[in-house]
Amino acid sequence: MDQTEQGKPAQFEAVRAKLFALAYRMLGSRAEAEDIVQDAWLKWHAADASELRSSVAWLTTVTTRLAIDRLRHLQMERATHSGGWLPDPWLDGLAPSAEDLALRAVQMSYGVMLLLERLKPEERAAFVLHEAFDCDYAEIAKILAKTPAHCRQIVHRAKTRLQREGVPAKRADPAAHARIVERLRAAMEAQDRLALVRLFCEVPSVVSDAPELVDAVASAEQVAATLAMRSNGDQTETVSMNGASAVALMRDGEVDTLLDISIGEDERIVALRIVTGALRLAPATRVFGRAAILRLLQPISSEAASVTMRGHLPVDIDA
Incomplete structure (x- = not known):
C-alpha cells in the first residue's frame, strides 16, 4: 500500500x-x-x-x-x-x-x-x-x-x-423567535390556555407525525387545548433544535414531544410542528435526556460533588 x-x-x-x-x-x-x-x-x-x-x-x-x-x-x-x-x-x-x-x-x-x-x-x-x-x-x-x-x-x-x-423570504429574528418559544413553554407549564391562544394566529398551520393531533386542531383555541392536554404532567424545557429554539416535553427523563414553530411579522405563531414518534425522538433523548445530563455531570460527581434532583433533571450542584 x-x-x-x-x-x-x-x-x-x-x-x-x-x-x-x-x-x-x-x-x-x-x-x-x-x-x-x-x-x-x-x-x-x-x-x-x-x-x-x-x-x-x-x-x-x-x-x-x-x-x-x-x-x-x-x-x-x-x-x-x-x-x-x-x-x-x-x-x-x-x-x-x-x-x-x-x-x-x-x-x-x-x-x-x-x-x-x-x-x-x-x-x-x-x-x-x-x-x-x-x-x-x-x-x-x-x-x-x-x-x-x-x-x-x-x-x-x-x-x-x-x-x-410558506418559507419566508428571510428568517425570523432569532431573539424574537426565542422569546416566543419561551412564552410558549411558560404558558404550557402553567397550563394557561388563554395565554396559549394569544400566542397563535387565528388559524395556524399544524403538522405532526401523530394524525390525531392534526385532526384535533383547526383554530388557535383548539391548538391551545391540545397543547395544554399534551403537556399536562410533563416537564417543559427550551432546547436548540435545528439551530433554533424549540420546546421539549420531558416525561420520566425522556423527550416525549418536540414542538417547533414559525412566527409571523406580528410575532404570533403561524406554524407548529409536533414531533411525537418514539424512534424519531430517541436521538433527542440521548443528547438531552436525564441520562445524558448525568453523564455530563459524572466528572463533577466523581470529585465528590453532590447533585440535587428536582423533578426529572438535576438542577442544583453543590461542589
Whole structure:
C-alpha cells in the first residue's frame, strides 16, 4: 500500500462530519444519512487515490449522488405513509460532537427541512448545496453533471416553490423567535390556555407525525387545548433544535414531544410542528435526556460533588 492509500482513512475522517450533514439535509433522516456516509466510505476505500485530484470534491459528489438515488425511493415511501412523516429533529448536544458542530455551520430550520420534501431530489440537492454549503453554480454543475446556468435555474425554481409553500423570504429574528418559544413553554407549564391562544394566529398551520393531533386542531383555541392536554404532567424545557429554539416535553427523563414553530411579522405563531414518534425522538433523548445530563455531570460527581434532583433533571450542584 503506497503512502497515498495509507492516508485515505484520515482524509475521509476529516470531512466525515460535513458529509453526514449533507446527507442529513438531503434525506431528513439520521439513520439514512449514516448509511449514505458508510456507502461513500466503501466507494472511497475502493477508489484509486492516485487518480483523485480533490478528495473533498470527490466525496461530496459521491455523497450527493448517493443521497439523490436514495431520496427517490424514500419520497415514494413517505408519500404513502399513513401516519404522516416529519424529518428527524436535530437537537444541539450538551457536549457537541463533530456532527453537531458541522450542522451548526450549515443551519437550516426544521420548517424548511420539512418543506424540502416538496422538491424533486436534484432540486433539493442543488438547493442544499447552494444555500447550506455555499457551493457556487460551477461546483454544483460538476456534482449534478449539468451546466452552471441550468443549476442556477434549478435553485431559482426551488426557492420560488419553497416561498410559495410558506418559507419566508428571510428568517425570523432569532431573539424574537426565542422569546416566543419561551412564552410558549411558560404558558404550557402553567397550563394557561388563554395565554396559549394569544400566542397563535387565528388559524395556524399544524403538522405532526401523530394524525390525531392534526385532526384535533383547526383554530388557535383548539391548538391551545391540545397543547395544554399534551403537556399536562410533563416537564417543559427550551432546547436548540435545528439551530433554533424549540420546546421539549420531558416525561420520566425522556423527550416525549418536540414542538417547533414559525412566527409571523406580528410575532404570533403561524406554524407548529409536533414531533411525537418514539424512534424519531430517541436521538433527542440521548443528547438531552436525564441520562445524558448525568453523564455530563459524572466528572463533577466523581470529585465528590453532590447533585440535587428536582423533578426529572438535576438542577442544583453543590461542589
